[in-house]
Amino acid sequence: MAASLSHASYSATFISSASKVTVSQPSRFSPSFKASTFSPLTAKPLNSTFTPHARRAVTTIMHATSTPSSIPSDTSTKTFHGLCYVVGDNIDTDQIIPAEYLTLVPSNPAEYEKLGSYALIGLPSSYATRFIEPNESKTKYSIVIGGANFGCGSSREHAPVALGAAGAKAVVAESYARIFFRNSVATGEVYPLESEVRICEECRTGDVVTIELGESRLINHTTGKEYKLKPIGDAGPVIEAGGIFAYARKTGMIPSR
Amino acid sequence: MASSLVSPSPIPSFIGNKKSLGSSAFPATSQIAIQKCKKQVSKKIVSVMAPQQSERKPATTGSVKTGMTMTEKILARASEKPQLTPGDNVWVNVDILMTHDVCGPGSIGIFKKEFGENAKVWDREKVVIIPDHYIFTSDERANRNVDILRDFCTEQNIKYFYDIKDLGNFKANPDYKGVCHVALAQEGHCRPGEVLLGTDSHTCTAGAFGQFATGIGNTDAGFVLGTGKLLLKVPPTLRFVMDGEMPPYLLAKDLILQIIGEISVAGATYKSMEFVGTTVESLNMEERMTLCNMVVEAGGKNGVVPADSTTFKYLEDKTSLPYEPVYSDAQASFLSEYRFDISKLEPLVAKPHSPDNRALARECKDVKIDRVYIGSCTGGKTEDFLAAAKLFLASGKKVKVPTFLVPATQKVWLDLYTLPVPGSGGKTMSQIFEEAGCDTPASPSCGACLGGPKDTYARMNEPKVCVSTTNRNFPGRMGHKEGQIYLASPYTAAASALTGYVTDPREFLQ
Numbered sequence: 001m002a003a004s005l006s007h008a009s010y011s012a013t014f015i016s017s018a019s020k021v022t023v024s025q026p027s028r029f030s031p032s033f034k035a036s037t038f039s040p041l042t043a044k045p046l047n048s049t050f051t052p053h054a055r056r057a058v059t060t061i062m063h064a065t066s067t068p069s070s071i072p073s074d075t076s077t078k079t080f081h082g083l084c085y086v087v088g089d090n091i092d093t094d095q096i097i098p099a100e101y102l103t104l105v106p107s108n109p110a111e112y113e114k115l116g117s118y119a120l121i122g123l124p125s126s127y128a129t130r131f132i133e134p135n136e137s138k139t140k141y142s143i144v145i146g147g148a149n150f151g152c153g154s155s156r157e158h159a160p161v162a163l164g165a166a167g168a169k170a171v172v173a174e175s176y177a178r179i180f181f182r183n184s185v186a187t188g189e190v191y192p193l194e195s196e197v198r199i200c201e202e203c204r205t206g207d208v209v210t211i212e213l214g215e216s217r218l219i220n221h222t223t224g225k226e227y228k229l230k231p232i233g234d235a236g237p238v239i240e241a242g243g244i245f246a247y248a249r250k251t252g253m254i255p256s257r
Numbered sequence: 258m259a260s261s262l263v264s265p266s267p268i269p270s271f272i273g274n275k276k277s278l279g280s281s282a283f284p285a286t287s288q289i290a291i292q293k294c295k296k297q298v299s300k301k302i303v304s305v306m307a308p309q310q311s312e313r314k315p316a317t318t319g320s321v322k323t324g325m326t327m328t329e330k331i332l333a334r335a336s337e338k339p340q341l342t343p344g345d346n347v348w349v350n351v352d353i354l355m356t357h358d359v360c361g362p363g364s365i366g367i368f369k370k371e372f373g374e375n376a377k378v379w380d381r382e383k384v385v386i387i388p389d390h391y392i393f394t395s396d397e398r399a400n401r402n403v404d405i406l407r408d409f410c411t412e413q414n415i416k417y418f419y420d421i422k423d424l425g426n427f428k429a430n431p432d433y434k435g436v437c438h439v440a441l442a443q444e445g446h447c448r449p450g451e452v453l454l455g456t457d458s459h460t461c462t463a464g465a466f467g468q469f470a471t472g473i474g475n476t477d478a479g480f481v482l483g484t485g486k487l488l489l490k491v492p493p494t495l496r497f498v499m500d501g502e503m504p505p506y507l508l509a510k511d512l513i514l515q516i517i518g519e520i521s522v523a524g525a526t527y528k529s530m531e532f533v534g535t536t537v538e539s540l541n542m543e544e545r546m547t548l549c550n551m552v553v554e555a556g557g558k559n560g561v562v563p564a565d566s567t568t569f570k571y572l573e574d575k576t577s578l579p580y581e582p583v584y585s586d587a588q589a590s591f592l593s594e595y596r597f598d599i600s601k602l603e604p605l606v607a608k609p610h611s612p613d614n615r616a617l618a619r620e621c622k623d624v625k626i627d628r629v630y631i632g633s634c635t636g637g638k639t640e641d642f643l644a645a646a647k648l649f650l651a652s653g654k655k656v657k658v659p660t661f662l663v664p665a666t667q668k669v670w671l672d673l674y675t676l677p678v679p680g681s682g683g684k685t686m687s688q689i690f691e692e693a694g695c696d697t698p699a700s701p702s703c704g705a706c707l708g709g710p711k712d713t714y715a716r717m718n719e720p721k722v723c724v725s726t727t728n729r730n731f732p733g734r735m736g737h738k739e740g741q742i743y744l745a746s747p748y749t750a751a752a753s754a755l756t757g758y759v760t761d762p763r764e765f766l767q
Contacts, residue, residue, distance in 0.1 A: 090731075092729070092731040094707070094733050099734075100711065100736075103359075103391060103710065104398065105405075106366070106475065107365075107366025107367055107370065122733045122738065124733075149522055152556065153729060153731060154457075154472075155457055155473060157363065157456075157474030178526055178558060179458060183474035183476065186476035244480065257373075
């Protein structure tokens, strides 16, 4: 599990400028439970070597396994490039995937695809340009740009799954609701990235953007503007591996199948 | 590895400490954070609140044990650690994992895929499976999903599976309960001091019992099914102190709408909400459940109410498992404290389309409505129906709009038909509802709170205006995207049904 929150990977931007930064050393973790198929990550540095596997159509450039530095998440050359789809604040899970589609089971491959075809179908009609065209089942927008509290509402994992199944690679929002964020990482379906300013007010649906994960940067080619993103930190390797289970296998936390 | 973060930091990590301010929050920090979220909050009722204060956490020098909040203590015990601080990531032993028909099949799919087709759950007595969302429908996939649950429970010999087979007559199913969060409480699965996780955002409801309860997704649930553990980050706690006698026209729903309206739908993101004070102590268990139920609507991770004699009495005939309540230390650190003078509060609604779009019910009296919905884990419990019945009784009149009643569980349904309503001369709630012209109480389930399949009873299939005792009113929540949902207490819902407009219950209850 990506448990260690190493301080080294933060950008030096804090909400409060008044705070002192004191970070204690990661404590040694000793497990005491007895689940037989599970052994936790014991004091293993998160820069362990593993080769990222290609996930669906994500452009993954093989990067060197990281140096034994204290930077845990080495997604230095990962980029996303494509059209962006812009939404507002408080996009709740009912708008991302309306409840009537929750009879579709995400772990069923055919139903997973169907879920994708309904991604963001719950957005009001004020969104004239739809995320997925009426007769399509995939989106042409690989990046969703949102405002505050993206993904609020239900705990339904169908929400990040629908976005990922539709073809979205990343969401860049001002802030997230916690269950949606957690689900995005656990499933590895989309990268839940955070912007530092309200880029949802400066980007338009259809703008061409590039996200450089390692640089924590978003470039809007249509407007020519660049934006700093908050580093994805320890969530990066988990999503890149394909979610918590895949990550746990890669890092030897649970046995390979 | 668990690392202890003492500073506020915007770390994006999958553990999820999004904008946690850490426990050394300075007033400036919390002000900034609150400002960010305060976009649409009405500033009308601030007079009832004392300005929030933040408490600085005393310096930790390692060997000195600092006080912990209830949530910190529960997680400390569950992770077998003597001391925890907000921001710590810890492996927590799970006491109960709950799932239902919407998320269960997905969680089971992940469990089997990751742990093997023949894997066994970590503890057949700690997994509680409660079909409740899409039950009374002819939707084939929805019906299939209940079958998937049944097959799994049979194969795993799950002890608590509240099954339903005869969809035409819920009473013909002795095991079937209904809405999961109410069933968990009624069947004695909620116990002080424990950790309860569920694949539903309103799992936080169980915090009313003084336990840590929160919602998780299918993947996390699949992980818990196999291991009985989950990696959680310890949230800092916001404390809400409510003192004073509860006025006869207010219910717990009004209290939580007040709070959400104050701090916004993201005001408690990644935080715990602790509810204390004499008013809270005066609430019965179901009212406390309503309070904790909507913690998630403020973005909260979990809500807690300290266990007391009311809790113990409720649990007496429901569970025989031992439990050990925990309480916040006197010297525990809270991120902020909010104080309310209950006597100054008035009945509220949350206007479309957000649970934090707070308004006084009396200021919405010109809003014409098309229907009223009384149901869900938030407002479909016995106490909720009792409240509605009392108001109908006091008025003696008939409703002017279709009024849908959806009891949360079989037990609630039975109460409607058997419990005498105080002051009615022995009438039952069902009789009072019938006399008032309400619809016949429906089969117990989540019903139209979240829309559901198109044939769900009381689903909003056309754009209508509805006053509802449910928990969310985002666009499309009850079905139609242009539907307008006013969230309200059962008193306010009943009053509105009688006039055909959003109505302050004091019109009938003084």
